[in-house]
Amino acid sequence: MRRRTFLVATGLLGSGLATSSAAATEPDPAALLARHLEPVLLGPATPAVPTTSATLRQALALARAAFDRADYLTLARRLPQLARATEATRAATSAGHDVAAQVYTLITRALIKLPASGLEWISADRASLAAARTSDPLLLAEAERVKASVCRRGGQHERAQDLVLAAVDHLDTGNRPAPQHLALYSALMCTAGYGAARAGNRDLALDLLGDASRTADRLTDHRALHGPLTANITSHQVSALHVLGDPAAALHYARTAGAFTGTNTERQGRYLVDLALVHHALDRPGPAYNALREAELRAPGEVHTRATARKLIRDLRDDRRARLPGIDQLAARAHVA
Numbered sequence: 001m002r003r004r005t006f007l008v009a010t011g012l013l014g015s016g017l018a019t020s021s022a023a024a025t026e027p028d029p030a031a032l033l034a035r036h037l038e039p040v041l042l043g044p045a046t047p048a049v050p051t052t053s054a055t056l057r058q059a060l061a062l063a064r065a066a067f068d069r070a071d072y073l074t075l076a077r078r079l080p081q082l083a084r085a086t087e088a089t090r091a092a093t094s095a096g097h098d099v100a101a102q103v104y105t106l107i108t109r110a111l112i113k114l115p116a117s118g119l120e121w122i123s124a125d126r127a128s129l130a131a132a133r134t135s136d137p138l139l140l141a142e143a144e145r146v147k148a149s150v151c152r153r154g155g156q157h158e159r160a161q162d163l164v165l166a167a168v169d170h171l172d173t174g175n176r177p178a179p180q181h182l183a184l185y186s187a188l189m190c191t192a193g194y195g196a197a198r199a200g201n202r203d204l205a206l207d208l209l210g211d212a213s214r215t216a217d218r219l220t221d222h223r224a225l226h227g228p229l230t231a232n233i234t235s236h237q238v239s240a241l242h243v244l245g246d247p248a249a250a251l252h253y254a255r256t257a258g259a260f261t262g263t264n265t266e267r268q269g270r271y272l273v274d275l276a277l278v279h280h281a282l283d284r285p286g287p288a289y290n291a292l293r294e295a296e297l298r299a300p301g302e303v304h305t306r307a308t309a310r311k312l313i314r315d316l317r318d319d320r321r322a323r324l325p326g327i328d329q330l331a332a333r334a335h336v337a
Helices: 003-010 029-042 052-067 071-092 097-111 119-132 139-155 157-168 180-197 201-217 223-244 247-255 267-279 284-300 298-305 307-318 327-333
Strands: none
Touching: 029 071, 029 097, 029 119, 029 298, 052 071, 052 097, 052 267, 071 097, 071 298, 097 119, 097 139, 097 223, 097 327, 119 139, 119 180, 139 157, 139 180, 157 180, 180 201, 201 223, 223 267, 247 267, 267 284, 267 298, 267 307, 284 298, 284 307, 284 327, 298 307, 298 327
């Protein structure tokens, strides 16, 4: 059986039919993610057929692409089959730990979009355990970075920072480091900076984000890495200032940082939702709504799935002081009751 045919038959590739995420009748992506991923993490185990490493990697690339374009309906359908096939392959061949680490890291990143359920703790732990069975420092560091995000979300700020420091230890950031190590170090500093902001430590947060920016400056000759890193830093800086209780500074930074480009659809949508939160904190419902509308144009899946976006939509809809034409329709598209 040819590889593409096998992938379609097993559900790892999908039919290639696009689903319009703007349609009001689409399934709820958040509910679909939770419903499809829960049995993967909690059982009972569903039998799956072992496959080749090349097949798994191709399916993983497709799942990552769905996440990057904020297509969470497709992701909800692909991730469970991919996880089961990966585990079946690991059990049959004692290999594939690297793919497993990346699969569970991706599952965790998807679950973080949803209200906390406990599932994200399970997937983060599985990612770390699988990464520990490889010799890849990047996989180890990325798994720890995502686990730190889960800990921070649960209010365990000190534990989150410890995980980031442990992740840094896996990387080489010396005189002539690999660009990928520098890029991940910058991402780790963004995670740590936002974590410090969540803990209320402004000075540490801004220092860590400054470190992320200085590291990104070392990669100006690597455009494929530098653009996304710069966008990531801008996004985290705005989010950090907002959670520190300084939305005016967050808005000023966003306006002076320039165009938010060079990154994927998911990150664009996340940034615009965060910008909407900043406007809302400044009691600017109109600009907040406009930012949400722009986010939906660029990344409808992010607005229709992310718990923070849906809460903001509810708050704006229920604020009868504001006249926001179309807010009820946006709420319907985002499955906001």
